[in-house]
Amino acid sequence: MRERTRENPSGVHFLRDRSVIAGLVRSAGVGPGDLVVEFGAGPGGITAALAGTGARVLAVERDEAFVRRLRRRFADGPVRVVQEDLRRVPLPRRPYAVVANLPFAVGTAALRRLLDGDAPLLGADLLVEWGFARRLTAAVPRDAGTAWWAARYELRIVRRVAPAAFSPAPRVAAAHLRIRPRAVDRRALRPLRAMLTAAYRRPGGTVAATLDAVVPRGRAHRLARSTGISPPAAAGTVTPEQWLALAVRAAAGDAGTGTGEQPARGRSGT
Ligand SMILES: C[S@@+](CC[C@H](N)C(=O)[O-])C[C@H]1O[C@@H](n2cnc3c(N)ncnc32)[C@H](O)[C@@H]1O
Helix, strand or coil, X not given: CECCCCCCCXXXXXXXXXXXXXXXXXXXXXCCCCEEEEECCCCCHHHHHHHCCCCEEEEEECCHHHHHHHHHHCCCCCEEEEECCCCCCCCCCCCEEEEEECCHHHHHHHHHHHHCCCCCEEEEXXXXXXXXXXXXXXXXXXXXXXXXXXXXXXXXXXXXXXHHHEECCCCCCEEEEEEEXXXXXXXXXXXXXXXXXXXXXXXXXXXXXXXXXXCCCCCHHHHHHHCCCCCCCEHHHCCHHHHHHHHHHHHHCCCCCCCCCCCCCCCCCC
């Protein structure tokens, strides 16, 4: 978390509560042979717990003084320290987990980095600002970008973390946010993106009208009904899981069409 105040001009809140650190590491479930990336390692409290599991740790830290300290502290361990901005650091090509007490100011940028593309992310256990975690885990996200994440990843608040767990204590609570990839058929990604784009462009429009922008004419009603969604329902009431179910069906062509649904030419918005 990051919150600049007169008492804490750097705006950095270090995680002091060992049970919260243990909870993050336990939830990540990493061990020997695994690779775990830590964003914003700071003085290394979480880093040490991760190294203790036997996993290889890639500790990303921007601040030079912390980087020197981390390199001294973990000179002999399975920890590689890189001085980089987490928004730009090259991420591993092999599957990796992420654990971090994220600087509050870069929470969205960090999630974009992890969830927008096609990274071999096994999962992430993150401390983020409480309100941010609530927005990410809303049943119906308020923007298409968050819905894109929530459709492809399970986003869940594990616990609320009180300000007292940090030093100095921030003004607001944090959340342990657990992120795990869903098993998504890659063919569903294109229709999913198109559905979300259409739905969030006109959240007051019907599900049928949204699907009309993605699947061949005349198929929208059948597709909606095949997943148990009412065609006249407002697009703005559909959850990311439901959009994913629709996209999977559209891609597989099992809404009674016999073949995979093709995005209607020039209308999909992808
Ligand atoms: C909230 S502190 C967490 C420190 C430590 N992991 C802990 O839990 O006590 C965030 C850390 O991220 C670093 N940081 C801030 N912005 C960063 C960025 N853009 N890229 C990499 N590190 C960053 C800060 O220097 C700080 O050490």
